[in-house]
Amino acid sequence: MKTVVVYCHPYEGSYCHALLESLLKGASKSGEEVDFIDLYKDNFNPVMSGRDLLGFVKHQSVDEQAIDYEERLKKADRLVLIFPIWWELMPAMMKGFIDKVIFPGSTYKYTKSGLGMISLLPNLQSTTVITTMNTPKLMYKFKFGNAVKKALLLGSFKKSGFKNVKWVSLNMVKMSSKGKRQKWLDKVGNILA
Template sequence: MDTLIIYAHPYDKSFNHAILENVEGTLMQSQERFNLVDLYKDHFNPAYTSEELALFKDGKTTDPLVEQYQKFLTSTNHVIFIFPIWWNDTPAIIKGFIDKVMKKKFAYEVGKTGLIGHLTHIEKVTILTTSTSPTWYLRLFCGDAIKRVFINATLKQLGIKHITWHNMGNIDNSTAQNRHDFLNNINL
């Protein structure tokens, strides 16, 4: 199985980076092929330019990173997202990744009753996140944006069916043992 890791955190001493290192180590140990998209190190611009937006209806891009990321997505059947939950939702760079990379004709078509996803070859998506709020708080009081919007709307509209989400909530108050347990319980 080919795996694509989409990583979105600018600070290499973050717990998100520890998650990334753990995932890479697990994939290397199991001799799985994988590619890493590090959105910050790639200097990915999540905002559309007017030139690129003019190409939107045709599903085209002026951004070579978008083309590279689409090639990775075409040849993968497992995607792993690693990012922090900021203000109860995905960081802007993840939203921009979806906006710019998941283009019409590549990732979906518009049908009479909605979107028809083209990424059905992706068998599995694993989402690994961190948050300052406890997970139960995000789910009950903050709208559960990761599950309701990112998973159940965005990814499913792209044709992806098997999605799991693991959040290390309450990260600021976590102990070394809590973080160790989270890393050891990551199931890819």
Template structure:
């Protein structure tokens, strides 16, 4: 299976080791996911948005192109081709101000283009998905907000944006899974490692 991983953290994918001020639990999760996928022989296609220098801002020229169902940014074109080839998509990022970081939001805005990734059959109706191979989407997030507050007080904004407002709207309604890691900075090293081991095992079963 061809698994596309979209990773968003300023420290990059290499920041998975436990080095103070140079570490990212998001990157540690990425490493665990990749180990798990590798054990089953899945093909991994990693998009490291910060390393790629992805610009999340939609310019007026890009918006005009988007409305004409074309793309002018070569990196966005590359991302679209890789998205279309994917069997499964995994997003990994920290939650900031209850939502995804800017690069992931820009990835949705610019890469998920009408006429390329989805088609609007009729205004006000669900979209048609143009990703021919997609079988599911996994979301891994890291946050300091307690899980109870995020789910029941704030109302799960990230799943509303990414699942309900994006993939379900495109017609992908099954095999959407969210794995949330809260308060990792306050947990012991053993506890953090246990979560990483569990994540590796989970994605070895994908």
């Protein structure tokens, strides 16, 4: 199995980084092949330019880094994204990754009617999104509308034909005990096992 891991956090001392290290350690133990993308270390440009939007209309990516990421996704059996939720949404860097990499003509195409989408990632068998936030789970769901689930999992991944989409939402991280954080690290460490 080959997994692409997309990581989006600027600070190596973060809990997101600890989750990443646990995931990679678990993958190494199980012999999982990992292709690691660190959006910040790659200096990924998340901004959609006029050229990018024209490429979107023509169904042809123009950003060289996005094209590289698309090619790497085409070889993957699994995709894992790790990022924090800031102000109830994903960071701009991760949103830019979705905008520029989940792209018509590269990772999906439209059905003949134009009402549906078909994945162009035939090897991709599952997608797991791992997030951290300080908002309580019920408050995120009912007061803030579960934005990540609606926009990313349903509105981007499932809509464009991704299979077996799962979300590991770790809530109230700053208020959690050391024991709870360790349980989360162990859980994430077993995702690729």
